Amino acid sequence: MKKIAAILIVLALFGGMISAEGQQDKGSSFPNKDITLIVPWSAGGGTDTIARALVKNAPEHIGVNVNVVNKTGGQGVVGMGAAMAARPDGYTVGMITFGLSTYNLMGLSDMTYRDFELLQLLNQSAAVLYVNADSQWDSLKDLVEYAKANPGQVSLGHTGAGGDKHLSAASLATELGIEFNYVPFDGAAPARSAVLGGHVDVAVAGIAEIKQLYEAGEVKVLSVNNVVEEAGFPDIPTVVEAGYDISAPVLDWRGLALPKGVDPEVVAILEEGFKKMFDDPEFRAFCDEVGLNLVYKNSAGYEEFLSNMEKVLEPTLESVGLLK
């Protein structure tokens, strides 16, 4: 009796699978089932939170749910690699992040943005230099003058070697002709506590990561390593406003991409759907709240941005000895 029941269950399962397959084939209009968004960073992290906020109202904008799946590991290589290798039917979209600009240059992976069908850029964020409220420096100028007089003595905390924060600081240092004693931390939070505790002289972070401390007056923000002001923070001077000249800053970025070979019609539908999600007022309000600088670029603009980024990163990585 038991055996018969077991056989029946197995048959039912198979039947279910077959009919599910069939349904996929029948539908002609895209999308007719849920879309998967692969996030290469862990659940609950910054990128993950943004992804989940973005797709929250997906059914209103694209007609189906977009489910976030976290495929983490390998500094993002695993998750982005999974998106790159996914079946190009448009049902798998990948979140790609800054690391993709460095993997090939650092010898971590051969993968570059050229291996993807770029969908859209979501955000561009500059790094800021910040110090403890008690610090002797009140402006970028103070810091640069001190650093010039004491080369290699200023300890600068960043969030991981080869990360956007490290490279932003390194590119700035090269352009300004100063030398820091780089102290890498494992992420933004430990670097932040090292500044608060006075263990490092200055640190570099995304504005979102220190927004609270800045508003509470616990830290002073010296400058934003960019040529344009950070939206919502007009009081923080850019490097240019601080009296220095930089050509191309290193910027953190996140965006959406598809595996190569997706039907152009499907790409167009996804492009439109995700743009609508991007413009959703709820998502906008969320990004304002966390201090995320949204920047939209369509696939062409996105590609140009990434190509320029590589050109900036190559000499920067070389300056810190990470170029392979």
Added chain:
Amino acid sequence: MESFMHLMTAFESILTNPISLIFVTIGVTAGIILGSLPGLTATMGCALLIPFTFSLPPIQGLVMLMGIFSGGIYGGSISGILIRTPGTPAAAATLLDGHPLSQKGEAGKAIGIATIASFVGGTVGALIMSFLSPQIAKFGLRFGPPEFFALAIFGLSMIVSISGKSILKGFISAIFGLLIATIGFDPLSGVPRFHFGNPNLLGGVEFIPALIGLFGFAQVFRNVEKMEIIPHVKSKVGKILPGRKETLKLLPTMVKSGAMGTFIGSVPGLGCDVAAFVAYGEAKRTSKTPEEFGKGSLVGIAAPEAANNGGTGGAMIPMLTLGIPGDAVTAVLLGALTIHGLQPGPLLFRDHIDIVFPIFAGMILCQLALLVIGLSGAKLFAKLINIDRKILTPVIFLLCIMGSYAMRFSFFDVGLALIVGIIAYFMEYGGFTVSPILLALILGPMAEQNMRRSLMLSHGDPLIFVTRPIAAVFLVLTVFITITSYRKMKQLNAKEKALMAEADADESLSE
């Protein structure tokens, strides 16, 4: 006093709106279930539930998430006790004595003690958090790289206590763990190490699959081996609540461990797992009957369990006061607060005292819910162990596969867990305990990175570790604890040898 008034008002506001209690209950129950399943963690539970809290008032959403946190840390010990597979890393110390006790047929009692200890430890943690958050957070900031290094070494000194019979073999296990911990991308130099070109190893050996391998798969293999040899011990399910006398005797240990756990949890980077191991080591070191440890000692269950739940309150402290999460779960909670428009940090205490204290009150309520749900569910859980081993073992095997896969949807991790399981199985044959590997995996990267970071700060001068008072204190403590624990272990081994010799002598006499 002012804090006390705030807390009372907060209780009043929560209790007048009983729907919050429902969310506490849902959170704790979900947490216990997630926590008890190997591979599913409180972190994952919180991350998945956050979207549901979008539409709730912040406090209701938060109490639910805190319930998952507390329940998850507690739930991990249930599977640890019953099937020697900790559901969460924090429960890895609890099983050292919890599982032997359940094998003696007292699974119910083991879970009962674990539940009460979780409640006591969690409550101590929640109270400390309610009244001392700003002070503790301020102290925590004095921990820079040299202090973290000293603290990690201090934590590693617990190896002596969890080594089992041979301290030397315990150290060999730990060094094996430390070596594994070096695999992967090195965030300090930006260079990948020992990953053999495999991107899956670029992030290092993932912690959860390693945990499942070390304990879960290894246990399955042992079960398979002994399936027909060892008769199945029927567990006495009836007695869940330990006697009042017993509980009172354990209470000082629970309170002490809970407070210790809160402090350790409040240091960013150290979590409930380290708290549990340190409390276990400390309980064993100061115990008058250390020979009972590892064989089902009640203190050996109560101490780590109280500490890991105390750690939950501790981990919340830097998150709320500084916006710096103490561990992975609080990092997710930080995200949840942000989504509700509440930026944790110093401003939260100034501008949102109406939110802060209900969070504290909610944490205390979570502990109460945990006690009630835990004790009423314990009987049910304990019954699980009476399932025939021939059915239970394949189920555990399946759970282990699912658990190692679910962490990041990766079959690579399943293979990794299996390989680790095979290694662990044979290591235990050779008398090597596997707990030191786990401790080394947790603390190894912390020790290594902070040592290098300190030397970067000091431009290569090693004196930085002894000229900074807190670091120096922890290093001295490490030496002291290692020596005293080592002596105790030696005495213990000598005692056991003497007993064995006596028994042998008796036998030969009777022959």
